[in-house]
């Protein structure tokens with residue numbers, strides 16, 4: 001039986017199809033929801049529950065998987081694991097549709113290429129931004145129509161251009177003359193987007209140092225494309241990942257207008273404005289109307305607008321659970337001078353925490369403790385530590401490698417002691433985490449992911 005969904009951008013039939021697909025992706029349940037069987041190293045059946053909040057559902061899954069790990073062996077596994085809430089994808093997609101009506105998202109696969117996650121997005125009708133042969137292969141293997149894929153890498157290897165062409169992926173970006181020559185040779189019927197320079201200085205990672213044609217070069221590039229007989233269908237930009245300044249989007253949209261005018265003067269018929277990625281959870285609702293207004297004012301005649309969000313869709317879907325593998329209680333002078341005790345966990349900056357270095361992200365751990373036989377108590381670490389608080393325990397948290405750069409949290413205070421064997425939960429770990437993990441020092445870069453579905457839109 002289908003539930004009617006209030007204010008939903010999806011029809012009940014679509015939601016039904018979507019959730020059926022989610023279920024079809026995952027192995028059939030062999031046990032009840034609280035004792036899920038790990039059939040495949042990366043998947044298990046999703047929990048669905050109408051009485052728990054999304055956070056509670058994730059915590060239940062954490063408790064269940066910790067119990068399972070401990071049942072298998074008291075020592076426990078060596079690797080951290082993820083809990084992914086597939087229902088959160090639906091909520092983010094709903095937010096996108098409400099705030100960016102008519103702007104189709106092409107999810108940036110580089111952000112998190114987890115296949116069940118991609119499959120849900122595919123069912124929701126998004127497009128995909130791929131940057132490499134492997135990403136193209138992955139998305140195509142899910143049965144996605146090549147017309148829904150944008151090869152959004154302006155500097156591609158000839159082999160990659162040729163692969164995309166053979167696979168029927170024709171939409172791609174460029175920002176230099178040599179790329180046009182490669183495209184002419186290996187994808188002469190390409191549908192090209194000129195990637196222009198754009199920059200938000202507040203972004204975590206500014207992409208403008210590497211990509212994007214400055215406005216004083218766009219005319220020359222467009223003329224060269226015309227000489228080569230190529231087809232330019234629009235303009236793209238990316239203000240930088242983790243952007244916060246709407247003015248940077250407005251400037252880029254204005255510059256895109258200029259490039260549109262140049263392209264039209266040369267003889268092209270540009271129709272697509274690609275506003276890239278850079279959207280953040282925190283400021284999405286304040287950025288969106290500014291952006292919409294900028295598009296409306298620069299393109300009063302209307303324009304087909306697309307985007308390449310990554311972080312916005314992936315970040316909040318995944319929770320990471322790590323285990324404390326060692327602890328150093330300070331002795332001697334360090335103890336006297338109040339240096340926090342040190343916790344070593346089974347995941348660090350060479351694994352899922354590279355954002356600590358790349359984006360200067362301050363991680364917030366939650367302590368997951370076993371109390372009695374099966375009760376799990378969670379308390380959030382306060383950062384920075386509150387020295388001298390009654391009952392407070394101050395720690396720094398480190399990854400497992402033998403490298404001192406591998407520091408996950410400089411200082412955090414918990415209201416109870418943390419011991420070897422305890423678990424730490426980190427929320428919002430879906431963006432640029434597992435996809436950037438390395439095997440440095442012999443530590444694994446593959447992690448189990450367990451799926452829950454908090455979106456009770458349907459009667460199961």
Ligand SMILES: Cc1ncc(COP(=O)(O)O)c(C=O)c1O
Pocket residue numbers: 108111129152153207238240241242243276277278279308309310311312
């Ligand atoms: C071309 C391109 N598109 C989209 C994205 C996704 O950006 P974000 O995750 O900030 O939305 C990136 C990220 O680096 C990118 O390089």
